[in-house]
Amino acid sequence: MSDYGIEVLWVLIIASLGLSAVALVFSISHRRRSPAAAYTAGEDVASEAARTVLREFEKNGHSADAALITWSPDTLRKILADDLPETQVIVVSNREPYIHNIKDDGIELLVPASGLVSALEPITRACAGTWIAYGGGTADRVTVDKNDRVEVPPGNPSYTLRRVWLTEEEYQAYYLGFANEGLWPLCHIAFTRPIFRASDWEAYEAVNRKFADTVVAEARNERPIVLVQDYHFALLPRMIRERLPEAIIITFWHIPWPNSEVYSICPWRERILEGLLGSSIIGFHTQFHANNFTESVDRFLESRIERADAAISYGGQTTLVHAYPISIEWPAELLARLPDVDECRARVRARFGLPADAKLCVGVERLDYTKGILDRFQALEELFTRYPEWVGKLVFLQIAAPSRGTLPAYRQLHEECRRYVEELNQRYGSEGYSPVLMVAEHHSQEQVYEIYRAADICMVTSLHDGMNLVAKEFVAARDDEQGVLLLSTFAGASRELLEALIVNPYDTAMTSEALLQALTMTPDEQRERMRPMREMVRDNNVYRWAGSMLLDAARLRKRGDLDRVTSNGERPSNSNNVVSIFERARKAAS
Ligand code: F6P
Secondary structure: OOHHHHHHHHHHHHHHHHHHHHHHHHHHHHHHHOHHHHHHHOHHHHHHHHHHHHHHHHHHOOOOOHHHOOOOHHHHHHHHHHHOOOOOEEEEEOOOOOEEEEEOOEEEEEOOOOHHHHHHHHHHHHHOOEEEEEOOOOOOHHHOOOOOEEEEOOOOOOEEEEEEOOOHHHHHHHHHHHHHHHHHHHHOOOOOOOOOOHHHHHHHHHHHHHHHHHHHHHOOOOOOEEEEEOHHHOOHHHHHHHHOOOOEEEEEOOOOOOOHHHHOOOOOHHHHHHHHOOOOEEEEOOHHHHHHHHHHHHHHOOOEEEHHHOEEEEOOEEEEEEEOOOOOOOOOHHHHHOOOHHHHHHHHHHHHOOOOOOEEEEEEEEOOHHHOHHHHHHHHHHHHHHOHHHOOOEEEEEEEEOOOOOOHHHHHHHHHHHHHHHHHHHHHOEOOEOOEEEEOOOOOHHHHHHHHHHOOEEEEOOOOEOOOHHHHHHHHHOOOOOOEEEEEOOEHHHHOOOOOEEEOOOOHHHHHHHHHHHHOOOHHHHHHHHHHHHHHHHHOOHHHHHHHHHHHHHHHHHHHHHHHHHOOOOOOOOOOOOHHHHHHHHHHHO
16 A cells, blocks of 8 residues: 555544544533433443443553443442452441331331441442441340341341441440540541540450451452441451451541641551551542541551552552542432422421521531531621621521430530520520520431421531531432532532532631621522532432442452462462552563
8 A cells, every 4th residue: 555545544543533532422421411311221321331431440550530420329230240240348337327226116227327327328239238337226136137137228128237246345445435535536626635545445456356257257258348437447457458368458437537746646556557558448538638647657657658659558568548539329319209399498497396487507417526516606696796687587407416425525515505505595586586496316317308408508517527428418409409508618528519608617707707698699699509519419429439449449359360360370469459569560660
């Protein structure tokens, strides 16, 4: 063929590749813009999209643009079926997703108020996995089988809940003591002093070992994926690694990680880091917290840190440290069961006896000192002082789920909140009007969503928070694109929900001004702010959170297996974790 002929051929090839690329981009972006269409296409679309991402990510050696997928339970199922076949998924958390309690008229089922539970539940369902958790309900023991297992969700079982029993002493020292009087205040900068007792630490270690035994007992083979949740289990990853060296262990730390100076006060700081570095991957909500963790390792352990790869090598093993911002189920299944916004408003106002014409501002959380509940009451007081015309025209409804109520810091907070509410109501209330209503009771997710839909404003004023899913739930609940979100700059969610009114809860004047801005915001502006926030949560739902971790797990497993094949039949000591990947990369480069 002549030179001219070859040139023409090349032009044709390049043009046809270009057209295919345009067609692919068009089809993907079209799918993104029309989620309904993507759902009707069902499994095929999920599978094709997952495969596209995996192909890309295998080709490039790193995660592809996961944003191109419409994330759903089907996507997770396809990733598992195609890329992690036969892999058992084991979730470990302290809090169980279903609690059975004895009541006068029988056994009551409770779904706890926990962001972790609401995020992990839909995922465990999709993966038909095993969830290992502390059985703390008064009827938990009578509702399990002889292996301490119960199939859940009740009525429509799709996964196994394996309960672990703790003695009262263990619960006191491991959960209330080390986890919640030590690590919780240590990691949250809320100026509550952490308390470290040697006896609590010993119990924490013993309970972590008990959970490790249970993981090993529940593992059907040596290669499960174990999703370890939160600050209750810092030692567990290494304990599992020692007994299931081929497991992929993904640890997610649901709370902030402090800077290394703050972290340094923990008497067992090295042990905690060593424990966590038994993981294949450690996840945080934000890059900031991931960086803080890496800095702590750098300061307290003899390790090798590959910043470009976000990897830490310690004791012959490498751990990836990534940010995976947690999210919520989208579309929220329970929304379909709720009436329209007007009806929700009417119901909530009737239930709490609220004046029909007053604006409704809500706060929903566990009664915890990190949530800035007192700070929001202060902002309300400031608003009434500066703008007395709002007295009588605004009601603040605080839903506060009781939490860790036997600990002094929590009892004190409850008492302070109660007194403050009483004071505000005395000062600004009148016949038939109480400006603040605090309901310190557990509410179901359905009740909570009804309250979100009834509200004009939702206040999230955390003093420090890993993510805060209330902010995302409020946005998800507002399919009418109305309502204003006031969001603390110290909650991880403020990195994503940029159209919220972002406040510093320590700055009372600023928060009260934001409250005024929310109260006077036009419906058009509410829509302009709410719409992009809804798109954000829709595109970054909880399936994406889990899917990104599963994709990374699939990558580790594939590379580990590849390593095994290419190491002349010898089994590399670290076949399933990333150290071999980096060693190979280095050899290849040199
Ligand atoms: O924020 C992290 C988290 O684990 C949440 O999932 C949950 O809301 C809370 O902390 C734990 O609450 P509890 O001590 O009641 O399980």
